[in-house]
Amino acid sequence: MSETATQAPPATAAATDDVLLDVRDLKVHFDTEAGTFRAVDGVSFSVKRGKTLGIVGESGCGKSVTSSGIMRLVPMPPGRFAGGEVMFDGRDLLKLSEKEMRGMRGGRIGMIFQEPMTALNPVYRIGDQIIESLRVHSGLGRAAARRRAIELLDLVRLPSPEKRVDDFPHQLSGGQRQRVMIALALANDPELLIADEPTTALDVTIQAQILELMRDLSARTGAAIVLITHDLGVVAETCDDVVVMYAGRVVERAPVAALFAAPQHPYTIGLMAAVPRLDIQSDRLETIPGSVPPPYAKIDGCRFASRCPVATDQCRAELPPLRELAPGHSVACWRAPLEDVA
Amino acid sequence: MIGQIANRLILSVPVLFGVLLLGFLLLQLVPGDPAVVIAGPAAPPEVLDAIRQEMGLDQPVMVQFWNYLARVASGDMGRSLISNKTVLSELGGAIIPTVELMVACLFWSIPLGIGMGTVAAVKRGSIADRIVMALSVGGVSLPIFFICLLAIQFLGVYWPIFPFIGRGGPVWTYDGFMHIVLPAVSLGLIFIGPVARMTRSSVLEVLKLDHVRTARAKGLSERAVILRHALRNALIPVVTLVGLQAGYLLGGAIVTETIFSWPGIGRLAVGAILSSDFPVAQGTILVLALAFIVINLIVDVLYALLDPRVQG
Numbered sequence: 001m002s003e004t005a006t007q008a009p010p011a012t013a014a015a016t017d018d019v020l021l022d023v024r025d026l027k028v029h030f031d032t033e034a035g036t037f038r039a040v041d042g043v044s045f046s047v048k049r050g051k052t053l054g055i056v057g058e059s060g061c062g063k064s065v066t067s068s069g070i071m072r073l074v075p076m077p078p079g080r081f082a083g084g085e086v087m088f089d090g091r092d093l094l095k096l097s098e099k100e101m102r103g104m105r106g107g108r109i110g111m112i113f114q115e116p117m118t119a120l121n122p123v124y125r126i127g128d129q130i131i132e133s134l135r136v137h138s139g140l141g142r143a144a145a146r147r148r149a150i151e152l153l154d155l156v157r158l159p160s161p162e163k164r165v166d167d168f169p170h171q172l173s174g175g176q177r178q179r180v181m182i183a184l185a186l187a188n189d190p191e192l193l194i195a196d197e198p199t200t201a202l203d204v205t206i207q208a209q210i211l212e213l214m215r216d217l218s219a220r221t222g223a224a225i226v227l228i229t230h231d232l233g234v235v236a237e238t239c240d241d242v243v244v245m246y247a248g249r250v251v252e253r254a255p256v257a258a259l260f261a262a263p264q265h266p267y268t269i270g271l272m273a274a275v276p277r278l279d280i281q282s283d284r285l286e287t288i289p290g291s292v293p294p295p296y297a298k299i300d301g302c303r304f305a306s307r308c309p310v311a312t313d314q315c316r317a318e319l320p321p322l323r324e325l326a327p328g329h330s331v332a333c334w335r336a337p338l339e340d341v342a
Numbered sequence: 343m344i345g346q347i348a349n350r351l352i353l354s355v356p357v358l359f360g361v362l363l364l365g366f367l368l369l370q371l372v373p374g375d376p377a378v379v380i381a382g383p384a385a386p387p388e389v390l391d392a393i394r395q396e397m398g399l400d401q402p403v404m405v406q407f408w409n410y411l412a413r414v415a416s417g418d419m420g421r422s423l424i425s426n427k428t429v430l431s432e433l434g435g436a437i438i439p440t441v442e443l444m445v446a447c448l449f450w451s452i453p454l455g456i457g458m459g460t461v462a463a464v465k466r467g468s469i470a471d472r473i474v475m476a477l478s479v480g481g482v483s484l485p486i487f488f489i490c491l492l493a494i495q496f497l498g499v500y501w502p503i504f505p506f507i508g509r510g511g512p513v514w515t516y517d518g519f520m521h522i523v524l525p526a527v528s529l530g531l532i533f534i535g536p537v538a539r540m541t542r543s544s545v546l547e548v549l550k551l552d553h554v555r556t557a558r559a560k561g562l563s564e565r566a567v568i569l570r571h572a573l574r575n576a577l578i579p580v581v582t583l584v585g586l587q588a589g590y591l592l593g594g595a596i597v598t599e600t601i602f603s604w605p606g607i608g609r610l611a612v613g614a615i616l617s618s619d620f621p622v623a624q625g626t627i628l629v630l631a632l633a634f635i636v637i638n639l640i641v642d643v644l645y646a647l648l649d650p651r652v653q654g
Contacts, residue, residue: 073558106561113559118552121571123649132570133560168650184560 020224021070021192022046026084028062028069031077035296039065041248042084044322047192047241052218052225054239054256056232056271060292062248063228064114067196070226071111072101089191107137110185110223114197116177120169126180127153127165130187137188152183156213175206179213186217193218194226199234211238232275236260241328244268247292247303250322254329264331264338266308302333310335350642354635361631362414365624366407374618379423414628420621422614429625432610437629440595440606442513443529446522447591448584451530452537456580459541460573466546474538481535486594490528490601497524508603525602529594533587540583544576551575578649585641592630607633 028040040062047053055063068074070086072093086093093104105111113119120129130149134140140148146165153161156179169177178198185193195214199207215238218225227238235242235256242259244252244267252265263269270288290307293299301316302308308315314334322330325337377393378385394400398409413420419429455478462474498506504524510517548554549572557571596608603609611626613619646652 071559073555102561102563104561105559111556111559113552113556115552119556121553121557121575122651123575125650132562136561136566170651181556184556 018048019046020049020089021226022085022087023066023070024085024087026066026069026086027082028065028074028079029082030079037296038082038248039079040069043243043245043248043250044084045241045243045250045253047224047226049191049224050218050222051240052215052227052238054235054242055226055228055245056230056235056242057245058230058271058292061245063230063245064196066245067111067194067226067228070194071105071109073105073111103137106133106185106190107188108190109192109194110187110190112178112181112185112193112195112198114200116174116181116201119181120177120184122169125166125168126172127167130180130184133184133187148187149183152187153180155186155217156180156183158183174202175210178202178206178210182210182213182217186221186223189221190223192226193223194228196228197230198227200229200231207234214238232271244271249303250332251304252331252333253322254331258326258329264325264329264336265304265333266310266335266338267304269338270307310338346642346646347639350639354639357635358628358631361628362411362624363407365627365631366410367403369620369623370403372615372618376423376618376620379618379620410624419625419628422622423619424614424617424622429621432622433607433625433629436605436607436610436626439509439604440599440608442509443522443525443595443599443604443606444591446513446526447529447533450526451533452584454530455534455537456541456573456577458534459538459580460545460568460576462538462542463545463549464568471542474542478535478538481531481533482539484531486528486532486597487601489531490525490598493524493528494601506602509605525598525604528602529591529598532590532594533584536583536587537580540580541576544579545572548572548576574648578645581641581644581648585638588634588637588641591637592633 023046024044026040026043027038030037030039043062043066045053045055055066057063065074065079069081070088070093081094084094088104088109093101096104120126124132127146127149130152131142131145134145134148135142138145150161150165153165158164158176158179164172164176169180172180182198185195193214198214199210202210211234214225214227217223225238227234229235239256242252242254242256243250244259244265246267252259252263252268254264259268260272263272267288273286274288276285288307293303293306299305301314301318302311302320305311305315312334318334320332320334322332323336324330375390376397376399377390380393381389391400398406401409417430419433421428422432425432458474458477462471465471494506497504505521506524508521510519510521512518513522545568549568553575554567554571557567562571592608595606596612598604599606599608600612607626607629611623611630614622614626
């Protein structure tokens with residue numbers, strides 16, 4: 001594993017100053033009775049200030065653990081950081097004290113979760129939940145914090161915020177609650193917003209509104225976004241750069257246009273083929289044959305090899321490192337570039 | 343919330359009616375003749391007949407019950423067959439010591455039980471957790487009368503720190519306080535176990551919920567996360583439990599009061615039943631039923647205060 005880490009090229013923009021978040025070879029493992037589960041196993045990517053990075057992959061590929069890992073919200077034990085660095089504005093978050101880390105959470109880094117129905121505490125008014133975060137980080141007085149909470153609710157376009165501020169979560173719809181979550185995440189003007197499947201639990205029409213809102217607010221406040229999703233459509237619409245994850249590892253990393261124009265990893269290609277399209281008549285939905293290897297499996301080669309249509313003996317024997325094929329476009333595949341297969 | 347309370351009060355009317363009916367019928371079944379109690383075992387039959395006639399005991403049971411209901415409704419619960427005081431004054435004298443004992447018992451046992459349960463949940467698997475669980479199993483398993491006897495044996499006789507007979511006056515006086523310690527501690531011990539266990543499992547449950555993760559993601563300290571965002575939500579099932587245990591508390595109070603000669607409703611009830619003092623026994627049953635209703639009402643109000651979704 002460590003060998004591949006050194007082979008992985010530094011995230012493309014790491015050298016420049018405008019990199020806000022630089023995750024280097026992050027490993028989050030879980031020690032369970034069945035063995036060590038390598039949920040995140042050597043993941044590297046970086047996010048520039050004001051830009052949006054999408055992390056894509058199917059359920060269980062480690063994308064949510066990656067995001068909780070950045071926030072150090074992975075329950076430990078059973079989880080543990082088995083290696084890597086999370087450089088945020090030049091400091092390694094993994095080395096901060098718990099107290100310093102608390103200042104980051106909700107302060108310089110905001111987070112939005114998947115389930116707006118359960119992510120807010122049902123027994124407190126939404127205003128009070130925002131006020132709590134404001135007061136912890138900025139030391140605002142109660143009245144000032146309340147005014148700011150109303151401002152924030154207005155910012156996320158919750159209708160009549162001066163009234164809704166006193167509502168309980170159960171009095172709001174799912175979309176409204178997600179707006180409240182965004183207001184909460186943005187409360188202290190974070191430089192980075194981590195959104196873990198923010199629209200997955202919402203109706204399609206509401207999804208578009210929420211994405212639009214996030215894009216708009218990020219443009220206005222200059223916050224960078226890490227958007228975790230399994231929806232390639234969302235990525236295409238929202239992100240500047242994309243990281244594709246499979247079984248705990250990054251398989252492809254590219255600017256969004258490059259990824260959609262010329263996907264290089266067979267898994268990425270399979271994912272794109274699996275998106276139903278209106279312009280092609282088909283009775284069946286495309287799928288990638290096979291399934292994700294079991295989490296405890298010890299695999300020497302490429303983890304996608306068993307499902308890959310172009311896998312060779314080398315793929316099954318040796319783990320492919322991330323290689324840069326074009327500026328900013330890296331792929332972890334021995335067979336890349338894959339002109340023939342795509 | 344006021345509508346809810348009113349609703350509850352209306353619903354408690356049929357409950358009270360049922361309690362009166364059951365209490366009345368139960369005492370009909372109990373061996374013992376009120377006329378004999380009043381006149382003594384050696385009284386001639388014509389005297390007993392006269393007493394029965396005067397008290398309406400020669401009437402059919404349903405008529406007697408109807409008359410009883412009518413009297414209770416007008417506030418007349420009769421007189422004690424033993425002391426000849428009115429039942430109301432007997433009850434009135436016993437209610438304050440009982441309420442005092444219950445409040446003293448809940449005052450220490452519920453916060454301690456919640457605290458112990460929370461610590462056990464947060465430090466799950468630690469020594470502290472195991473100690474709390476062992477103590478609570480002990481508290482649940484030991485019968486209340488045995489706890490009382492142990493308390494008397496060790497803290498009353500072996501180390502004579504606390505008095506264990508009767509009440510020493512209002513609880514805020516020194517004597518009153520010293521007298522209430524042993525009964526309140528003994529009665530509270532049966533409560534701590536269930537409350538600690540329920541709090542522990544409830545906090546463990548809530549700590550897994552998404553909104554706790556949100557609270558952490560806001561940058562709150564672990565202490566704030568647990569006290570504000572886990573414990574408050576976790577208390578909802580604990581309140582339910584306390585409501586369900588109210589009957590346990592009242593039953594325990596009867597035993598505790600009897601053992602410590604605490605002059606409350608429980609001892610009054612036991613004394614009245616043992617001496618076939620029917621009017622007083624019926625009165626105490628009514629008071630205990632009312633207490634049950636009041637406790638459940640308080641639980642409902644607490645519910646609404648803890649969980650805004652209940653108010654609807």
